[in-house]
Amino acid sequence: MRYYFTVLLCVLILGVPWFATNYPDQTQSFVTAFNESTSYLASVIMHNPRSITDLHARYNAATAVDSSTYAQDLFSSSKSSNGSSTNILNASLTNPKIRILIVPGHEPDFGGTQYTAPDGTLLLERNMTVELAQDLMGFIKSNPHYQAQTTRDTSAWSQTFAQYFKDNWDAIVQWQKDSHAEMRHLVAIGSSTQTVSQVFHNAAPLNVALRLYGITKWANENFMDLVIHIHFNDFAGHRDGVPGKYTGFAIYVPAKQYDNSTTTKIIAETVFKRLSKYNPISNLPGESTGIVDEPDLIAIGANNTADAASMLIEYGYIYEPQFLNPDTRSLAIKDLAFQTYLGLQDFFDPTLSEQLARPYDTLILPYNWKGTFSSKKLSSPDVYALQTALLLDGTYPPSGFGKNDCPRSGTLGPCTKNAINAFQTKHGIVGETGTVGAKTLDVLNSQFGIKTL
Numbered sequence: 001m002r003y004y005f006t007v008l009l010c011v012l013i014l015g016v017p018w019f020a021t022n023y024p025d026q027t028q029s030f031v032t033a034f035n036e037s038t039s040y041l042a043s044v045i046m047h048n049p050r051s052i053t054d055l056h057a058r059y060n061a062a063t064a065v066d067s068s069t070y071a072q073d074l075f076s077s078s079k080s081s082n083g084s085s086t087n088i089l090n091a092s093l094t095n096p097k098i099r100i101l102i103v104p105g106h107e108p109d110f111g112g113t114q115y116t117a118p119d120g121t122l123l124l125e126r127n128m129t130v131e132l133a134q135d136l137m138g139f140i141k142s143n144p145h146y147q148a149q150t151t152r153d154t155s156a157w158s159q160t161f162a163q164y165f166k167d168n169w170d171a172i173v174q175w176q177k178d179s180h181a182e183m184r185h186l187v188a189i190g191s192s193t194q195t196v197s198q199v200f201h202n203a204a205p206l207n208v209a210l211r212l213y214g215i216t217k218w219a220n221e222n223f224m225d226l227v228i229h230i231h232f233n234d235f236a237g238h239r240d241g242v243p244g245k246y247t248g249f250a251i252y253v254p255a256k257q258y259d260n261s262t263t264t265k266i267i268a269e270t271v272f273k274r275l276s277k278y279n280p281i282s283n284l285p286g287e288s289t290g291i292v293d294e295p296d297l298i299a300i301g302a303n304n305t306a307d308a309a310s311m312l313i314e315y316g317y318i319y320e321p322q323f324l325n326p327d328t329r330s331l332a333i334k335d336l337a338f339q340t341y342l343g344l345q346d347f348f349d350p351t352l353s354e355q356l357a358r359p360y361d362t363l364i365l366p367y368n369w370k371g372t373f374s375s376k377k378l379s380s381p382d383v384y385a386l387q388t389a390l391l392l393d394g395t396y397p398p399s400g401f402g403k404n405d406c407p408r409s410g411t412l413g414p415c416t417k418n419a420i421n422a423f424q425t426k427h428g429i430v431g432e433t434g435t436v437g438a439k440t441l442d443v444l445n446s447q448f449g450i451k452t453l
């Protein structure tokens with residue numbers, strides 16, 4: 001709370017020009033909120049949404065900055081979050097790196113869906129989200145233009161977030177109330193609109209919801225530019241061990257009435273394009289557009305709370321075969337992280353993105369198949385790579401089927417056998433119907449294998 005009063009004091013003493021100098025794009029939004037809020041709110045809510053121009057300019061300016069200096073800045077600023085805001089401001093203004101917060105969905109020991117795989121493994125969404133988050137962090141951290149961090153691992157909140165929740169709980173509660181009140185007021189006076197969710201979402205318990213608000217509040221105070229929430233979906237109404245009827249990924253973005261909507265949507269579109277090349281788009285009604293406008297998800301800025309471009313990605317349904325299959329689970333998760341990273345790069349630096357795509361837009365290819373295979377029940381990375389190669393070749397899924405009907409599963413079933421037939425016809429291979437024989441193997445390795453000079 002003191003943070004806001006400090007900022008408010010600065011504004012009152014120095015006047016709006018102080019703010020306009022530092023954040024020219026956002027002044028209008030702040031002034032509007034300021035004028036309309038002071039009469040009824042306990043504290044003034046600052047809005048500082050990221051603009052596309054600002055993000056591009058900062059990305060391009062970020063090369064020369066030493067990331068360890070920034071890490072120290074960030075550490076000291078988060079420690080003093082209930083005291084001076086000076087460090088935070090300094091960190092933001094002197095360091096142009098793009099700040100990314102990766103949020104694995106749900107809590108270390110609570111929430112998220114689960115499913116028992118055929119081999120008996122209990123899949124917990126809240127652990128799968130951490131695996132994907134860590135893969136994504138690995139890619140992002142390899143790029144010196146970014147400063148990335150995550151909220152937790154599988155066992156605990158990160159020290160920063162554990163401490164932040166502890167020190168700021170009352171402030172988070174108040175901020176949630178004020179944000180809600182501000183939104184209601186803006187709707188009442190016709191300055192904003194209220195839309196309705198297209199998809200049903202489980203309501204989070206109060207403490208969980210408040211921690212989500214807390215993550216957004218922290219992200220605002222620490223000048224995060226981009227926040228990505230990671231989830232795996234589930235569809236109610238199926239028994240454990242029996243897959244549900246919907247599959248595919250969807251990206252939730254803030255509804256258009258929120259200040260962080262425009263920037264988020266542009267980034268979400270580039271991520272969507274990368275993910276949709278190999279992965280099915282959700283066929284759940286309401287999610288089938290792939291990018292879903294969402295007014296009510298706290299994670300991405302319900303009640304206009306988030307300054308950062310904020311998206312929530314449901315990477316697929318937990319019961320999809322590539323997640324159930326122990327041969328492919330981690331490969332599939334890492335590839336989803338890789339394609340998400342490529343999508344971010346498409347927004348920030350398309351030239352680098354094309355280099356990183358190497359050239360298939362997936363980590364699965366190139367791939368060297370070591371031997372022929374034909375077993376009906378065969379399940380292996382070989383099959384997963386074969387399905388990926390045939391997808392790129394245009395022969396998988398087979399004619400008349402979509403990616404939701406025939407996902408890349410790592411298992412050699414009817415979808416794959418039909419696709420192999422189509423591949424063989426296309427490449428003039430005879431005598432190996434439905435199996436990867438010597439001739440098929442040769443064509444696969446010469447087209448999609450690792451080239452040795």
Ligand SMILES: [Zn+2]
Nearest residue numbers: 105112231232
């Ligand atoms: Zn979830």
